[in-house]
Amino acid sequence: MFCKSASQLLKELAYNDNDQLTPFNNDIFEQVFRECDEHHLHLQSLMRKIQDDGLDIQTTRNSDHFGAVIHHLSLIRNKRCLMAYMYNRAEIIRSLRWKIGTILPEEIQSKLNYSDEEYFKNHCAALEVYMSEIDLDLTVDMIPPKDPSIQVRVRCDIGDVLLGDQVASLTNNSVHLMKRTDAEQFISQFQGLMEEFT
Template sequence: MNTNARQYGDLATQLITESRRSTSTDTLLKYNDVLVRSIIREQRQLETILEASLSKVPPNNIDPQKHPDILLYQTMISRNKRCLLAYHNHRLERLKDLFWTVGGALPLLLSTSSATPGGQPGVDVRSKLSPHEVDFLRSYSASLLTFRSGVLATEEVDLFAPISRPPKDLHVQVRVIRDCGVIQTEVGALDFKKGQRTLVRRGDVEHLIVQGYLEEV
């Protein structure tokens, strides 16, 4: 017996197992391009086999009881497709979580060292993404910025602010934890230097608080 034999559908199962491991460890695993491409090749093989089986059956006269192989191939193709969609949807949801974790700061998220959903620094997110996932994040960020500058332009609402603790005041006293350079605020440009304390409009610096540059005092 060949112990290296592999059944159709095994690769898709590996992909779902990887997504479950990512969820259980609360980490973003590297995009498995090799496995995804292997499943796509398997899909093409199954489609070729299915077409060959269908060519032997009169049109509109397919009886599942007489042709169980056709039903089997259709089921395997459908299952592989669902697994591929579930894997990619799972990753996109995690990317959106990471995006909001850093307060919508896409350059920070795609930098060499970024934050995790748990707020732990030092994770190289960019190296774990496929080119299409990077494009998704850029499009997602651009859409949100367009929405914020349009629909919310006249509202006292910060789209990228956290909602765990709703703000009570429009202004907040902050202390600079890390130098973040000159920031344009409602009262003009402010140069935030480490150790400095200042009273600013919350909406102007909320994203810096989320990213860990400022600390509310």
């Protein structure tokens, strides 16, 4: 039966929980690739046969034409199934960067094939470049904060710093109201010297 292996790949996606990565099914993936090659060879053979018989490919409606149509449609369906399988994996891999970070646990890494690993590495690199260009860590708050400001407490004398267009004196035990983005930058810059005050 044509496209049976490709439909198995999609059933595998349907049975999985959302955002759960399964090991790459290389065996079925390769079967679908081989079936695509076979459909392509049959399609070319039937098209050549129609031309060799001196018939017009556009207007001929014989068994060779309908066989070519079946192989063409099966080829398209297989390709769509392969693309859906890869797209779903790419979506899950992309979400792992946002949820877990740049270093994946061993149990997840064991489920990746080479192209998955390369995709994850390239996505991480592109995200890092973008965040450095806009000077903002987009992975800090996945849920938007209710308030754009935050109170921070200084645990040790830091000195005077520029906050927006004002100079603030960051002295021991002083509490300051800052924009969340500024506060996160200072907390990471002065680790241990400044903390969120609740």
